[in-house]
Amino acid sequence: MYKPYANHVNLIMSRAPMSDAPSPAPAAPAAAGPFRIHAVAEMTGIPEPTLRAWERRYGIPAPERTASGYRLYSLEEVEQVRAMRTACDGGMSAAEAARWVREQAAQGGASDGKAVVPGSDPFESAQATLLDAIERFDEEALEACLRQMMFMGHSTTVFDQIVSPTLREVGIRWHEGEMSIAQEHFATQRLGKFTRDLMQLASSSNAASKVVLGAFADDEHEVGLLGLGLRLSTWGFRPIFLGAKTPPGAIRNAVESVAPGLVALSVTLTPERARARELIDDYANACGDVPWLVGGAGVRPIAKLIEEHGGLVDPGEPVALRAIIREAIDASRKPNPKKGKK
Numbered sequence: 001m002y003k004p005y006a007n008h009v010n011l012i013m014s015r016a017p018m019s020d021a022p023s024p025a026p027a028a029p030a031a032a033g034p035f036r037i038h039a040v041a042e043m044t045g046i047p048e049p050t051l052r053a054w055e056r057r058y059g060i061p062a063p064e065r066t067a068s069g070y071r072l073y074s075l076e077e078v079e080q081v082r083a084m085r086t087a088c089d090g091g092m093s094a095a096e097a098a099r100w101v102r103e104q105a106a107q108g109g110a111s112d113g114k115a116v117v118p119g120s121d122p123f124e125s126a127q128a129t130l131l132d133a134i135e136r137f138d139e140e141a142l143e144a145c146l147r148q149m150m151f152m153g154h155s156t157t158v159f160d161q162i163v164s165p166t167l168r169e170v171g172i173r174w175h176e177g178e179m180s181i182a183q184e185h186f187a188t189q190r191l192g193k194f195t196r197d198l199m200q201l202a203s204s205s206n207a208a209s210k211v212v213l214g215a216f217a218d219d220e221h222e223v224g225l226l227g228l229g230l231r232l233s234t235w236g237f238r239p240i241f242l243g244a245k246t247p248p249g250a251i252r253n254a255v256e257s258v259a260p261g262l263v264a265l266s267v268t269l270t271p272e273r274a275r276a277r278e279l280i281d282d283y284a285n286a287c288g289d290v291p292w293l294v295g296g297a298g299v300r301p302i303a304k305l306i307e308e309h310g311g312l313v314d315p316g317e318p319v320a321l322r323a324i325i326r327e328a329i330d331a332s333r334k335p336n337p338k339k340g341k342k
């Protein structure tokens with residue numbers, strides 16, 4: 001049982017510290033605050049960058065600022081930091097601890113030490129576990145979590161509720177300089193493989209049609225494409241996942257080798273006009289008579305260009321998407337099912 005608020009003012013942390021916290025944490029001074037960040041770091045043993053990261057990620061604590069932007073922590077906020085630390089030392093992830101501290105604060109604090117550890121949302125908890133494992137390059141913890149995830153619901157639920165938000169968060173942290181490119185690669189490789197395995201499990205070997213999936217040639221973003229592949233496999237298609245940065249030549253090669261019913265391309269970074277024209281032209285040629293579909297966050301500005309080249313654009317809604325795909329594949333098969341090369 002965690003007792004984060006027990007004896008709160010004079011709480012001296014006696015458990016093993018978090019990995020990024022110096023040990024041991026010194027006792028709090030008697031002052032009533034407000035405190036500047038370096039004082040809070042000293043009082044709680046939580047380093048300044050971690051205090052800033054907790055504030056940015058979880059809004060805990062949320063100190064006031066002076067006119068010149070310096071953080072000023074109240075005594076209550078110092079206690080929140082201590083509670084966070086105690087909960088983390090006791091095995092909670094930082095995200096879980098933050099939510100719990102927030103709940104306790106909303107209820108006026110649990111000073112009698114009888115606070116119950118929250119029954120956390122299993123999807124959020126899995127996300128937090130994955131993120132912790134990724135941050136520490138902890139392959140064992142990552143694998144253990146992935147194994148559990150296999151039993152947490154339908155494959156698309158597991159993807160939408162755990163894999164996608166985790167990869168998205170890794171991307172955000174990478175963009176903000178809080179995660180290294182190595183951690184991003186570690187996450188993308190392992191969670192990408194997990195999702196491709198789910199695709200394999202969901203799709204049957206005698207699936208109606210193969211769908212080749214690739215991201216635009218200059219684009220490293222592939223999370224949306226992974227989600228699409230999984231969805232397609234649950235719809236009875238067999239995805240052939242080529243992944244990020246797939247040039248037109250690779251699409252041509254796949255079209256010639258596997259005779260898919262559809263090519264699905266993802267674009268997140270909208271290419272500038274000339275490059276877009278060149279790529280779309282090349283993709284259209286590479287697909288030949290095979291219908292091709294483009295989606296992703298960067299598709300809208302080039303939708304017209306795609307349609308002018310005979311491509312389809314994601315309608316942005318799953319039921320309509322499924323219907324468009326079905327219709328396109330059926331229409332291309334009617335004249336000659338063997339067609340699909342140029």
Ligand code: B12
Binds near residue numbers: 169171221294
């Ligand atoms: C994760 C991420 C990354 C990861 C990608 C890892 C990976 N393996 O995918 C990494 C860290 C590598 C990365 C790199 C970069 N990124 Co980035 N990244 C993101 C981030 C955080 C999340 C994107 C994501 O995964 N979304 C979740 C998925 C599920 O959503 P989605 O892709 O839109 O997909 C949905 C639909 O669009 C649809 N869909 C997607 N594809 C398809 C295809 C078809 C056929 C269909 C039907 C549907 C469909 O399905 C999904 C279901 O809803 C966004 C910011 C954000 N908050 O969104 C920035 C963001 C996309 N990145 C951005 C940028 C600028 C970059 C970099 C250029 C940064 C840099 N300075 O190097 C590089 C790009 C390198 C490159 N050449 O591509 C910008 C793009 C701005 C713009 N519009 O031009 C964003 C918006 C961040 C920002 N605010 O500035 N990034």
